[in-house]
Amino acid sequence: DIQMTQSPSSLSASVGDRVTITCRASQSISNYLNWYQQRSGKAPKLLIYSASTLQSGVPSRFSGSGSGTDFTLTISSLQPEDFATYYCQQNHGNPPYTFGQGTKVDMK
Amino acid sequence: QITLKESGPTLVKPTQTLTLTCTFSGFSLRSSGVGVNWIRQTPGKALEWLALIYWNDDKFYNPSLNSRLTLSKDTSRNQVVLTMTNMEIVDTATYFCARSLRDYHFLTGYYPRSFDYWGQGTLVTVSS
Numbered sequence: 338d339i340q341m342t343q344s345p346s347s348l349s350a351s352v353g354d355r356v357t358i359t360c361r362a363s364q365s366i367s368n369y370l371n372w373y374q375q376r377s378g379k380a381p382k383l384l385i386y387s388a389s390t391l392q393s394g395v396p397s398r399f400s401g402s403g404s405g406t407d408f409t410l411t412i413s414s415l416q417p418e419d420f421a422t423y424y425c426q427q428n429h430g431n432p433p434y435t436f437g438q439g440t441k442v443d444m445k
Numbered sequence: 446q447i448t449l450k451e452s453g454p455t456l457v458k459p460t461q462t463l464t465l466t467c468t469f470s471g472f473s474l475r476s477s478g479v480g481v482n483w484i485r486q487t488p489g490k491a492l493e494w495l496a497l498i499y500w501n502d503d504k505f506y507n508p509s510l511n512s513r514l515t516l517s518k519d520t521s522r523n524q525v526v527l528t529m530t531n532m533e534i535v536d537t538a539t540y541f542c543a544r545s546l547r548d549y550h551f552l553t554g555y556y557p558r559s560f561d562y563w564g565q566g567t568l569v570t571v572s573s
Contacts, residue, residue, distance in 0.1 A: 371559045380541055380563035392561065424492060430553050433507040436492040
């Protein structure tokens with residue numbers, strides 16, 4: 338299985354901050370990488386697919402980059418509704434399609 | 446508007462079989478490229494992909510659980526059913542269903558692009 342490792346596991350930030358979350362795959366996955374946001378008590382929500390394509394309806398302050406094994410999710414200016422947990426997920430090749438362990442963004 | 450909703454028992458005993466139903470609207474499993482996944486989230490918040498069924502009845506399972514999982518679909522009722530046999534305490538989790546659209550890459554073939562719509566999830570506790 339392809340292992341996905343996110344860093345950091347948690348971070349504290351303030352409204353308006355620029356936030357960066359990193360995801361590393363245990364082998365090259367090209368750009369088969371998606372990002373999800375999960376607010377407390379809710380289902381995950383797709384933010385970005387294919388490493389850098391913004392899902393329809395997602396604010397432009399979210400962006401994704403990377404290819405191969407190293408990927409980044411950036412929130413350019415953190416908003417109150419962005420305090421949540423973020424997961425990366427790979428869909429390269431055969432199943433299983435694995436997730437990172439999550440990065441919790443909370444208020445400083 | 447696309448919606449999905451999971452239903453099934455909230456409590457099962459060890460060794461029992463779990464049957465969960467995903468009922469969806471706003472899309473059809475008759476449409477080419479459409480698939481429905483099952484994904485679970487442990488109490489520790491780890492997400493694990495379990496299985497995927499496509500409109501053409503192709504099915505994919507997580508190899509770690511392959512022998513315990515079975516997927517079926519009822520296209521006319523817009524439902525996908527997951528059965529998981531021999532439930533254990535470690536299977537306690539929130540179970541989600543989620544839609545995928547199949548994509549193609551010349552190097553790796555067909556794959557689910559993403560999990561683009563999710564149900565609200567249903568908590569299943571395994572306990573005697």
